[in-house]
Amino acid sequence: MTCLLASHLTFYLTMRVILVVWLALLILSCKEQEVSNPYQFVIPDNFPESKYSFQNNPITKDGFELGRMLFYDPILSRDETVSCSSCHQQHVAFADPLHVLSIGVDERVGTRNALPIQNMAFQQFFFWDGGVNHLDFVPINAITNPVEFDESVGDIVDKLNASSFYKNQFNKAFGEKEVTSQKVLHALSQFMVLMISANSRYDKYIRNEGELLSTQEQRGLLLFKQNCANCHSTDLFTNGDFLNNGLDTDENLDEGRARITEFNEDKGKFKVPSLRNVALTDPYMHDGRFNTLKEVLQHYSNGIKTSSTVDNRLFTNNSPGLSLTEDEQNDIIAFLQTLTDESFIKDKRFSAPLMPKQ
Ligand code: HEC
Numbered sequence: 001m002t003c004l005l006a007s008h009l010t011f012y013l014t015m016r017v018i019l020v021v022w023l024a025l026l027i028l029s030c031k032e033q034e035v036s037n038p039y040q041f042v043i044p045d046n047f048p049e050s051k052y053s054f055q056n057n058p059i060t061k062d063g064f065e066l067g068r069m070l071f072y073d074p075i076l077s078r079d080e081t082v083s084c085s086s087c088h089q090q091h092v093a094f095a096d097p098l099h100v101l102s103i104g105v106d107e108r109v110g111t112r113n114a115l116p117i118q119n120m121a122f123q124q125f126f127f128w129d130g131g132v133n134h135l136d137f138v139p140i141n142a143i144t145n146p147v148e149f150d151e152s153v154g155d156i157v158d159k160l161n162a163s164s165f166y167k168n169q170f171n172k173a174f175g176e177k178e179v180t181s182q183k184v185l186h187a188l189s190q191f192m193v194l195m196i197s198a199n200s201r202y203d204k205y206i207r208n209e210g211e212l213l214s215t216q217e218q219r220g221l222l223l224f225k226q227n228c229a230n231c232h233s234t235d236l237f238t239n240g241d242f243l244n245n246g247l248d249t250d251e252n253l254d255e256g257r258a259r260i261t262e263f264n265e266d267k268g269k270f271k272v273p274s275l276r277n278v279a280l281t282d283p284y285m286h287d288g289r290f291n292t293l294k295e296v297l298q299h300y301s302n303g304i305k306t307s308s309t310v311d312n313r314l315f316t317n318n319s320p321g322l323s324l325t326e327d328e329q330n331d332i333i334a335f336l337q338t339l340t341d342e343s344f345i346k347d348k349r350f351s352a353p354l355m356p357k358q
Pocket residue numbers: 071076082083084085086087088102103104105110112113114115116117120125126127128129138139142143147148149188192
């Protein structure tokens with residue numbers, strides 16, 4: 001009797017162990033699937049919450065791949081000569097490696113230095129003046145801008161509807177063959193929100209993934225925290241604010257944020273840009289006036305110009321400039337270089353797609 005009971009008990013215990021192991025394996029394999037699905041939006045441990053609303057536009061492989069094709073296709077421009085990727089190139093974190101001010105159709109010159117495209121899901125405001133507050137609407141600006149695509153959204157929809165290749169792709173992505181402007185914008189957003197840069201040496205250092213910073217880089221990080229991180233804050237390296245960092249005096253102030261808000265106190269203020277991949281995204285500032293990080297550091301150190309809207313964090317003992325020594329400037333530059341993310345600029349998911357002959 002006791003023997004029977006014991007064997008029952010053993011059987012029962014064995015079953016429990018099997019059940020627990022089976023459940024653990026199931027959970028592990030789910031986890032593994034999560035990590036290995038390259039089209040899943042995963043927030044890096046050192047990042048804040050996403051600002052993008054995925055409910056209206058869930059990412060799918062086909063939607064992402066469609067966005068990727070559109071991003072690289074000059075069909076979006078009036079004369080089919082310019083694509084998003086003309087001004088946003090992967091090897092420099094999707095900034096523009098060639099032009100201080102960007103060049104659109106008919107070689108028309110823009111007024112701003114192209115911003116990199118990275119970590120867009122975490123941003124609330126787009127463009128230097130924050131003129132757009134939803135990622136889905138950013139491409140409309142590029143499409144209709146006479147110095148970029150100089151095209152209408154309606155024409156693009158017509159061009160895409162005339163292509164049996166694209167109609168098939170839209171069908172795969174959204175379950176309907178008909179191309180609409182909303183689907184074009186949703187596909188482009190699906191592509192852009194997955195462009196996350198969070199694997200620089202700095203990230204691996206800060207997440208304890210076995211990366212070390214040199215003593216110079218660590219000195220630079222400390223100096224950066226003291227002098228720069230109140231504006232270039234969090235691991236996105238921006239507080240998302242619009243500020244004047246002392247580039248011009250009142251006579252030469254660009255409208256900046258005031259173009260949108262029409263407040264005088266916003267003149268000369270621009271979005272604090274992220275500094276991720278900053279070693280790749282030269283030239284610097286909204287008008288691309290500085291070619292090197294050295295020039296940027298000299299500006300902050302002793303080139304700050306006073307004006308009615310300049311930020312008072314850029315003063316030392318009431319005089320303009322952060323007065324950093326030569327060595328301190330070089331240390332900060334060494335630190336900024338640790339923000340370069342090789343895996344992002346080489347990630348095959350974001351490279352030019354192979355397009356079939358049409
Ligand atoms: C002719 C060059 C050019 C083309 C083509 C172009 N862009 Fe841009 N892009 C820029 C410039 C310049 C800026 C910054 C403009 C500003 O802030 O006023 C910018 C800004 C952006 C931003 C905002 C980044 C941020 O941090 O705020 C995104 C996103 C973007 N572009 C996506 C696209 C997409 C998608 C396309 C294609 C539909 C495209 N761009 C086509 C030059 C271009």
